[in-house]
Amino acid sequence: MPALKLSIDPNSPAPVYRQIVDQFRMLLVEGVLEPGQPMPSVRQLAKELGIHFNTVAEAYRTLALQGLISVAHGKSARVLEHAPAPAAPALLDGFRSKLRLLIAEMRAQGVSKARIRRELANAQEGLQG
Numbered sequence: 575m576p577a578l579k580l581s582i583d584p585n586s587p588a589p590v591y592r593q594i595v596d597q598f599r600m601l602l603v604e605g606v607l608e609p610g611q612p613m614p615s616v617r618q619l620a621k622e623l624g625i626h627f628n629t630v631a632e633a634y635r636t637l638a639l640q641g642l643i644s645v646a647h648g649k650s651a652r653v654l655e656h657a658p659a660p661a662a663p664a665l666l667d668g669f670r671s672k673l674r675l676l677i678a679e680m681r682a683q684g685v686s687k688a689r690i691r692r693e694l695a696n697a698q699e700g701l702q703g
Contacts, residue, residue, distance in 0.1 A: 578606075578614065582623050590625055594633035602642055602653065604700040613643055613651040 620627040638645040
């Protein structure tokens with residue numbers, strides 16, 4: 575398994591388990607984690623991140639409920655094949671709205687249009703794989 579670069583931001587308003595879920599989801603979408611690949615053990619990841627193992631277990635349960643990993647007692651969690659369903663038009667409209675809002679916030683903070691374009695291109699590259 576490749577070394578995963580997960581990090582926890584103690585100053586984030588997002589709960590720690592949610593930060594883990596979001597980072598794993600990103601790794602799955604970008605193809606860093608592939609179907610059938612084992613996940614780090616709950617205790618191993620907790621130790622690496624310096625957090626309680628129950629927090630990692632909660633993140634794994636959330637990922638399992640979302641159909642992204644399989645979790646079975648006594649076995650390592652594994653990445654599942656995930657074929658996303660076609661997105662509803664309302665979902666795409668919401669995505670566009672959030673993206674525009676995020677871009678407006680970045681511009682208001684002084685981030686240049688060129689930098690935003692580079693970041694969007696980098697994100698797009700992560701989706702091609």
